Amino acid sequence: MTTNVLNWFEHFHAHPEVSWKEEKTTKTIADILASWNVRHETFDDVTGVIAEIGTGANVIAVRADIDALWQQVDGEFRANHSCGHDANISMVLGALELLKDEALSKRIRFIFQPAEEQGNGSLAMINKGALDDVSHLYGIHLRPLEELKRGQYAAAIQHGAALFLKGRIIGDDAHGARPHQGQNALDVVFTIQQMLKSIYLSPFEPHSIKLTGVQAGSDNMNIIPGNATFSIDVRAQQNKELLELRDRLETILHQISVLHGVEIELEWQDFTPGAEIGKHSSRITAEAIIALHGEDALVNRIVTSGSDDFHFYTVEKPGLDATMIGIGANLTPGLHHPQMTFDRDVLPEGAALLAETLRRAVAIR
The missing domain is CATH 3.30.70.360 (Alpha-Beta Plaits)
Incomplete structure (x- = not known):
């Protein structure tokens, strides 16, 4: 799994696509899912993929944003994954790989969402049924060094x-x-x-x-x-x-x-919108962090002035219990900086943490 996560990251990092134009990214994700015989759906009118594993009436969901920014890099304007969405895709795929052959009493839905950077990709996925029957929703995102250092994990990100x-x-x-x-x-x-x-x-x-x-x-x-x-x-x-x-x-x-x-x-x-942090989802995440990395690794919540369209999911479905997991990766100089870099060895750890969190969410009665 470690090799796969890092290889996926290298691929997505080398092939960034801006909001609403993530055609190759969508195809690559769909091809990986097809190779695992994971049921999934793509759409004629919008990029992105929705996949499911497990069985049952209840659904736990996780979202990965898949678009890149358009910015000047080394004097040239081009698509660039300086917000870490290439890492998010890879960690979510890694979690799916870990869970896909397990016996699950609930369905886990994986939402590979376009156009987070334009602030409305979440609404497109909601219109495609991404939230149908979902009780808990998780996201995952690398955090800059000023928020989390390597070896720290946040159970919730309080976006503005x-x-x-x-x-x-x-x-x-x-x-x-x-x-x-x-x-x-x-x-x-x-x-x-x-x-x-x-x-x-x-x-x-x-x-x-x-x-x-x-x-x-x-x-x-x-x-x-x-x-x-x-x-x-x-x-x-x-x-x-x-x-x-x-x-x-x-x-x-x-x-x-x-x-x-x-x-x-x-x-x-x-x-x-700002974050509405779910009590159950953030508690489950905290328990997973402690189980895998110990209490010293847990940061219950980080507060950031940045924003994320992940929180449209809770706006559109009041009562949805949601949290976004923060991953410390020694990320510098900062998100959206054209030369953003981080410790890539954290990606398999992020995938494993997300998989453990989802296991625990499925086990809750």
Whole structure:
């Protein structure tokens, strides 16, 4: 199994595919499942695979995200697995290999999900029946060194919630000598930037809101731009605070549009909910970590400001008991860094931990 997990990782790492275009990745996973005679399903209209082993009416599920990022690596824009989804696929396949010939009193469903990086791949799998009859859901993900070191395993990852805004300022251009004849979109942007600093929530609730992109002006330096586009990144540890930030931002942008005499169009994108950690699934994971690696290896929960569309599963199915397992791998410099690297020898350990967790989940009456 160790060799297989590492070989799978090398393959997926060398063949990254971006969100919704994971055709070869999907085929490779399906081919591996077919070679084991594991029942599985692919789809004509979306990438990804759903597989099952075991029997019974009750279902335990595990999800692996399969897409890569599009980013600049060594001066070239290309697909790149800098978030570790190649590792996630390999660990989940490794767990499946360990379990596929065991007598299981429940079904275990393996969801190989596309488009996590775009924040909506989970919804596509839900529409394909991924959550039908599922009581417990597990995920697995490598963690950066600042969160977990090699030999540490988290029973739960407390992801934050995220939401992104694309805005468009619509006004009139003016000559540089006649600014009174138009509206300077850059003045509007600067007002937005300043007003973002006036949005306060409780300091006990982690949150952030910041301008992340602006496009305005042209090659003519004597034209005052009346139009511009901008983007804003909004984050909070909990969903409630995120929605409060959204509402306050909309109010402020309306006030700014009146102040400057411009129209501001808003488009909210890629809402990713925060984690709702399941008590049973996280406890089962903690027990598996202790059984395999001892109490010193267990971290009950890590809190991260990052987000993951894994948590749409609990939003779409209230009452679903879910947790994402964190794997310490001495990962540096960080997730999404184009030169991200980690100790690859941890991958078979991650597969074994996931398999043990799923065994214990199946055994619960």
